[in-house]
Amino acid sequence: MQIDIAQNLAEVKEAISDAARAYGRGADSVRLVAVTKTHPPETVRRAIAAGHQFFGENRVQEAESKWPGLKQEFPDCRLHLIGPLQRNKAALAVSLFDVIETVDRIKLASALARHMEATGRRPDCMIQVNTGEEAQKAGVVPGDADEFIRACREDHGLPITGLMCIPPVDEEPSLHFALLAEIARRNGLAELSMGMSADFETAVQFGATLVRIGTAIFGPRQDYGRAAEADRLTSKD
Numbered sequence: 001m002q003i004d005i006a007q008n009l010a011e012v013k014e015a016i017s018d019a020a021r022a023y024g025r026g027a028d029s030v031r032l033v034a035v036t037k038t039h040p041p042e043t044v045r046r047a048i049a050a051g052h053q054f055f056g057e058n059r060v061q062e063a064e065s066k067w068p069g070l071k072q073e074f075p076d077c078r079l080h081l082i083g084p085l086q087r088n089k090a091a092l093a094v095s096l097f098d099v100i101e102t103v104d105r106i107k108l109a110s111a112l113a114r115h116m117e118a119t120g121r122r123p124d125c126m127i128q129v130n131t132g133e134e135a136q137k138a139g140v141v142p143g144d145a146d147e148f149i150r151a152c153r154e155d156h157g158l159p160i161t162g163l164m165c166i167p168p169v170d171e172e173p174s175l176h177f178a179l180l181a182e183i184a185r186r187n188g189l190a191e192l193s194m195g196m197s198a199d200f201e202t203a204v205q206f207g208a209t210l211v212r213i214g215t216a217i218f219g220p221r222q223d224y225g226r227a228a229e230a231d232r233l234t235s236k237d
């Protein structure tokens with residue numbers, strides 16, 4: 001049986017606006033970023049045909065093999081990078097993405113600023129915070145966040161719009177969402193990217209403005225772009 005993407009999108013959007021209303025927020029205050037990683041372009045097209053415009057990919061190379069054609073055909077689509085970015089792919093990321101959610105190192109910030117300067121393209125940038133201080137996870141640790149945000153804005157002139165986090169799998173996510181919201185508040189940042197298929201309602205409660213949802217819309221992960229994985233694991237800066 002083929003997954004009904006239009007219906008899943010409608011259900012997820014309704015659950016998001018229900019949660020927003022339940023927590024006293026506007027029904028349109030939370031944007032759904034549909035995460036299409038591992039899914040082929042045909043699947044993305046079905047979501048676009050259902051009227052969706054905002055998408056997320058977690059690997060630059062997979063996005064490069066999937067999105068240039070789609071963006072040409074559907075110029076209103078907006079693509080978010082939600083996975084780790086290596087410095088040597090900063091130029092590609094600036095050309096391909098409309099929002100880069102995972103800025104987390106000064107050298108990366110500086111490379112992004114350089115490529116923005118060179119091309120005149122300025123995708124919105126968000127800073128990934130490693131709220132759980134997990135060794136294997138990307139992101140700045142909470143104690144370094146204020147200074148990192150300052151440096152990205154003042155030293156590198158990046159268009160920083162907000163913060164993003166991925167809570168540890170085995171912990172209560174609300175503590176992480178609350179921490180991210182507090183760091184954003186004290187730095188005057190409006191956007192909060194937090195919440196996935198399993199915990200987006202809690203994220204909305206704590207102020208998410210972007211939720212990143214894959215499985216609940218597209219079903220289990222597929223094989224598309226797996227080749228990019230080897231690259232991601234072997235090269236790091």
Ligand SMILES: *Cc1c(COP(=O)(O)O)cnc(C)c1O
Binds near residue numbers: 037197212
């Ligand atoms: C895959 C992914 C998601 C979506 O996860 P689902 O559980 O499929 O909804 C969200 N955020 C990031 C960073 C991801 O890599």
